[in-house]
Amino acid sequence: DVQTRLRPPEISNLPIVLREVGPSYRAVNPEGVAEWLRIEESSRHEIGPEMAQSPRAPMTYARLATMETPVLMLSGGADLLSPPAMMKLVAVHIPNCRFEVVPEAGHAAFHEQPEVWNRLVLDFIREHDG
DSSP states (O other), rough: HHHHHHHOOOGGGHHHHHHSSSSHHHHHOOHHHHHHHHHHHHHHOOOOOGGSSTTOOOOOHHHHHHHSSSSEEEEEEEOOOOOOOEEEEEEEESSEEEEEETTTOOHHHHHHHHHHHHHHHHHHHHOOOO
Protein backbone atom coordinates (compact mmCIF):
# COMPACT_ATOMS: atom_id res chain seq x y z
CA ASP A 1 0.00 0.00 0.00
CA VAL A 2 0.98 3.65 -0.31
CA GLN A 3 1.83 4.09 3.38
CA THR A 4 4.22 1.12 3.31
CA ARG A 5 5.86 2.42 0.13
CA LEU A 6 6.34 5.86 1.69
CA ARG A 7 7.40 4.54 5.11
CA PRO A 8 8.91 1.07 4.80
CA PRO A 9 8.97 -1.01 8.00
CA GLU A 10 12.79 -1.06 7.95
CA ILE A 11 12.76 2.56 9.11
CA SER A 12 11.70 1.32 12.55
CA ASN A 13 15.01 -0.55 12.84
CA LEU A 14 17.12 2.60 12.45
CA PRO A 15 18.56 4.28 15.55
CA ILE A 16 16.08 6.82 16.86
CA VAL A 17 18.30 9.80 16.04
CA LEU A 18 18.40 8.73 12.36
CA ARG A 19 14.62 8.19 12.31
CA GLU A 20 13.71 11.50 13.87
CA VAL A 21 16.47 14.07 13.26
CA GLY A 22 17.17 15.24 9.72
CA PRO A 23 20.58 14.69 8.10
CA SER A 24 21.25 18.41 7.53
CA TYR A 25 20.81 19.14 11.24
CA ARG A 26 22.86 16.11 12.30
CA ALA A 27 25.69 17.23 10.00
CA VAL A 28 26.04 20.79 11.30
CA ASN A 29 24.72 20.80 14.86
CA PRO A 30 26.23 18.07 17.08
CA GLU A 31 25.35 20.05 20.22
CA GLY A 32 21.72 20.31 19.11
CA VAL A 33 21.64 16.58 18.37
CA ALA A 34 23.04 15.84 21.84
CA GLU A 35 20.38 18.09 23.40
CA TRP A 36 17.65 16.40 21.34
CA LEU A 37 18.91 12.98 22.52
CA ARG A 38 18.80 14.15 26.17
CA ILE A 39 15.23 15.39 25.72
CA GLU A 40 14.18 12.22 23.90
CA GLU A 41 15.72 9.99 26.58
CA SER A 42 13.98 11.86 29.40
CA SER A 43 10.61 11.70 27.67
CA ARG A 44 10.53 7.97 26.92
CA HIS A 45 7.56 6.10 28.28
CA GLU A 46 5.68 2.97 27.46
CA ILE A 47 2.62 3.55 25.33
CA GLY A 48 -0.16 1.71 27.07
CA PRO A 49 -3.74 1.05 26.03
CA GLU A 50 -4.81 4.48 27.33
CA MET A 51 -2.69 6.08 24.58
CA ALA A 52 -4.02 3.92 21.75
CA GLN A 53 -6.70 5.19 19.41
CA SER A 54 -10.08 3.72 20.20
CA PRO A 55 -11.23 1.21 17.59
CA ARG A 56 -14.66 2.87 17.87
CA ALA A 57 -13.22 6.04 16.38
CA PRO A 58 -11.01 5.05 13.46
CA MET A 59 -9.48 7.96 11.61
CA THR A 60 -10.66 7.66 8.03
CA TYR A 61 -10.57 10.05 5.09
CA ALA A 62 -14.36 10.33 5.35
CA ARG A 63 -14.10 11.41 9.00
CA LEU A 64 -11.29 13.84 8.22
CA ALA A 65 -13.52 15.44 5.57
CA THR A 66 -16.02 16.39 8.30
CA MET A 67 -13.54 18.45 10.32
CA GLU A 68 -14.63 22.05 10.75
CA THR A 69 -11.69 23.37 12.75
CA PRO A 70 -8.82 24.92 10.79
CA VAL A 71 -5.84 22.58 10.74
CA LEU A 72 -2.14 23.28 10.35
CA MET A 73 -0.23 20.19 9.27
CA LEU A 74 3.55 20.51 9.37
CA SER A 75 6.06 18.06 7.98
CA GLY A 76 9.83 18.04 7.87
CA GLY A 77 11.19 17.82 4.33
CA ALA A 78 13.52 14.98 5.42
CA ASP A 79 11.04 13.29 7.79
CA LEU A 80 11.35 9.50 7.51
CA LEU A 81 8.53 8.71 9.96
CA SER A 82 5.88 10.98 8.44
CA PRO A 83 7.25 11.95 5.03
CA PRO A 84 5.71 15.00 3.37
CA ALA A 85 4.16 12.85 0.62
CA MET A 86 2.35 10.74 3.23
CA MET A 87 1.24 13.78 5.22
CA LYS A 88 -0.06 15.45 2.07
CA LEU A 89 -2.18 12.37 1.32
CA VAL A 90 -3.92 13.03 4.63
CA ALA A 91 -4.00 16.83 4.37
CA VAL A 92 -5.91 16.89 1.08
CA HIS A 93 -8.86 15.22 2.85
CA ILE A 94 -9.15 17.88 5.56
CA PRO A 95 -11.14 20.98 4.66
CA ASN A 96 -9.45 24.23 5.64
CA CYS A 97 -6.09 22.49 6.11
CA ARG A 98 -2.87 24.37 5.59
CA PHE A 99 -0.02 22.01 4.79
CA GLU A 100 3.56 23.25 5.16
CA VAL A 101 6.95 21.58 4.80
CA VAL A 102 9.91 22.68 6.91
CA PRO A 103 12.79 22.27 4.43
CA GLU A 104 15.55 19.78 5.27
CA ALA A 105 14.09 19.03 8.72
CA GLY A 106 13.37 15.56 10.02
CA HIS A 107 10.55 14.41 12.31
CA ALA A 108 11.92 16.76 14.99
CA ALA A 109 11.40 19.84 12.80
CA PHE A 110 10.28 21.89 15.82
CA HIS A 111 13.70 21.26 17.42
CA GLU A 112 15.80 21.51 14.28
CA GLN A 113 14.28 24.73 12.97
CA PRO A 114 12.34 26.36 15.82
CA GLU A 115 12.25 29.79 14.16
CA VAL A 116 10.62 28.41 11.01
CA TRP A 117 8.30 26.15 13.02
CA ASN A 118 7.22 28.94 15.37
CA ARG A 119 6.67 31.39 12.51
CA LEU A 120 4.41 28.91 10.72
CA VAL A 121 2.44 28.19 13.90
CA LEU A 122 2.10 31.85 14.88
CA ASP A 123 1.11 32.88 11.34
CA PHE A 124 -1.56 30.17 11.37
CA ILE A 125 -2.89 31.30 14.76
CA ARG A 126 -3.00 34.94 13.62
CA GLU A 127 -4.74 33.91 10.41
CA HIS A 128 -7.48 32.16 12.41
CA ASP A 129 -7.66 34.43 15.45
CA GLY A 130 -11.19 35.49 15.45
